[in-house]
Amino acid sequence: MTKDHPHSVTNSLGHRHDYVPAAGRDWLLPSYDLFTxxxxxxxxxxxxxxxxxxxxxxxxxEIGCGTGNLTTRVHRARPSAVVTGTDPDPRALDRARRKLRNASAVRLEQGYAQALGYADGAFDRVLSSMMLHHLDHDVKAAAVSETFRVLRPGGSVHIVDIVGDRMGVANDAEVILDLLRNSGFEAADLGSRRLRFVGPVTFYRGLRPA
Structure with missing residues (x-):
């Protein structure tokens, strides 16, 4: 497994790992699904x-799949899809594996979004949910660039993330659009919705030109 260490994120947030745990802190993981x-x-x-x-x-x-909430819903929505979820947090992945233990078309693997261990053009779709705001700018840019690499021409990335200064992290909508465009995507803002306690989240699409 290729490792990358975004210390500027994890040190500033007080984590002992080289990643941000799915629930923010290891001890909060049992309550993560309820919180979502x-x-x-x-x-x-x-x-x-x-x-x-x-x-x-x-x-x-799915990059940053955590405990597998989105991955599970993707599998249920399209059982014939071949789904891979990746996350650096082994504890979260253990929970995801229990949820998906009967889903033979789903793989769950430990890895980092900014150093994906997959071939060029390996996927038709990449998804990211509430993950990019955890990363500092350089790591976020590397993750978006890796997403472009592993998508086939004509494939697309779909992102939902917080907007504004929320959850202790500043995340500007234009920054994500610029990161997508700078990596080669045709980028679009697909609108927002409001979450309880968090505020607005925005949906983005990045299309890799055919």
């Missing part, structure tokens, strides 16, 4: 999936 439901994430997951326009046999990658 309280925020109102399930409808946001469904909206993101609808925007991906999945098809039978689609090769789908």
């Amino acid at each position: 439901r309280l925020l109102g994430m399930p409808p946001a997951y469904d909206a993101l999936i609808a925007q991906t326009e999945l098809f039978d046999g689609a090769r789908v990658l």
Whole structure:
């Protein structure tokens, strides 16, 4: 497994890992799924999936899959899709594997979004949910660039993330659009919705030109 160490993020947030845990802190992980439901994430997951326009046999990658909430919904929405979820947090992946233990078309692997261990053009779709705001700018740019690399021409990345200064992190909508464009994507803002306790989140699409 290729490793990368975004110390500027993890040190500033006080983590002992070289990644931000799925729930922010290891001890919060058992409550993570409940927290996402309280925020109102399930409808946001469904909206993101609808925007991906999945098809039978689609090769789908989720970066920062955490405990597998979005990955599970992708599998249910299109059981014939071949889905890979990747995350650096082994504890979160263990929970995801329990949820998806009967899903033979789903793989869950430990890895970093900024150093994806997959071939060029390996996927038709890449998804990211509430993950990019955890990364500092350089690591975020590397993750978007890696997403472009592993998508086939004509493939697309679909992102939902917080907007503004929320959860202790500043995340500007134009920054994500600029990162997508600078990596070679045709980028679009697909609108926003509001989550409880967090405020607005925005949906983005990046199309890799055919």
